[in-house]
Amino acid sequence: MVLPQSVDSLVPKYAALLGQLGELLVVAAVVYIPGRYLLEPAVAWLFGRRNMDPTIERALQKVLHVGVIVGTLAVAAAAAGFSGLLGGSALIVAALTLAVGFAAQDVISNFVAGVFIVQDRNFTIDDWIEWDDKAGFIDDIGFRVTRVRTFDNETITVPNTELATTSVTNRMSNDTLRISYKFGIGYADNIDETTRILLDVADDHDEILTDPEPSVRMADLGDTAVLLQARFWIGDPDREEFSETRSEYIQIVKDRCEAAGIDLSTTTQHDLSGKLTVDEPPTSLTSEQ
Structure with missing residues (x-):
């Protein structure tokens, strides 16, 4: 019963x-x-x-x-x-407190880092950033991680604390971006004429700014080449415009220098030449053997 x-x-x-x-x-x-x-x-x-x-x-x-x-x-x-x-229920409260204490250490630190990242005006979605030999566009900034889309259309999930404590280069945080490229010409080539070609190509390109002005400086004297560094600026930079403008500039410079008889194929590598000879061992040593 x-x-x-x-x-x-x-x-x-x-x-x-x-x-x-x-x-x-x-x-x-x-x-x-x-x-x-x-x-x-x-x-x-x-x-x-x-x-x-x-x-x-x-x-x-x-x-x-x-x-x-x-x-x-x-x-x-x-x-x-x-x-x-x-x-x-004191038991439930204690269990929840203990669980949160162990599980939320990294979560809280990443959340705080995410708050600092979000409030940073120089760190926004669709920006092109580089850090620790990695690069890509910011897709999303979450409470725990930031998702970055690489140039190969892969997604990198990065803890917010990593970006908050690492040096990050943002190539889109300003209105302009400078592009630099070194050209090597032979010692017999005319430096002034090459400089004029480099500046003219920059002036003729629609995407290259006139203010700041493009410039060309002698960068180094190599073993077989004189290195000239061309510098110019583009506005509202992004990865695609950066790559296209840089590629087009190099291609046009190559074509005009070839037409002017200027050799851009020189390098700063060491060319080794000569003969390798091996002397015969002494006669006395041969006879003893």
Whole structure:
């Protein structure tokens, strides 16, 4: 008779628990769906109307999404009567605190680093950055990692702390970017004429700026070549424009120098020539053997 009484006493409790869980799910759906599919798109539309910086906009959208989830859980738990149970359970609170303490060390450091990255005006989405022999465009700045798309269309997932504590070169943070290239000509070639060609090619190219002015300087005297360094500037730089302008400039310089009889094929490498001879061993040594 004891067992049936125990079962009879447990059934109402489990039924009440299932009722609370059902209420939790219903309230969560009622709160989450409008927040996810009405509030978040409305805020995104508002951000778009204000022409907000895409990096800041995406970060705020992620914060809003997390807020919708946390708010949904809090409202649903309170409506279903679970808030008192969770709040009063010292064991659950202690377990959650211990778990968060171990698991969130790297998460918190990366989150803080991400906050500093987002607020940095010189570090935005679609920027072309270079660090630790890696390079690519910033695709997304998350709470824990930043995703960088390489020039081979691969995605690198970089912890925010790595970018926050490493020297990062941003080639798109300013309105202009300087391109430099060294040309080697023979010692018998005319330096002044080559300089004129290098400057004329820069002046004729539509993407090369006239202010700052292009310049040509003698960079070095090699063993077999005189090295001239051409420097010029492009505006609103990106990776594609940088590569195209640099390639076109080098190609046109090559063609004009060939037409003028200027040799660009010289190098600074050492050319070794001569004979290798091996002397016969002394006669005395041969006879002793």
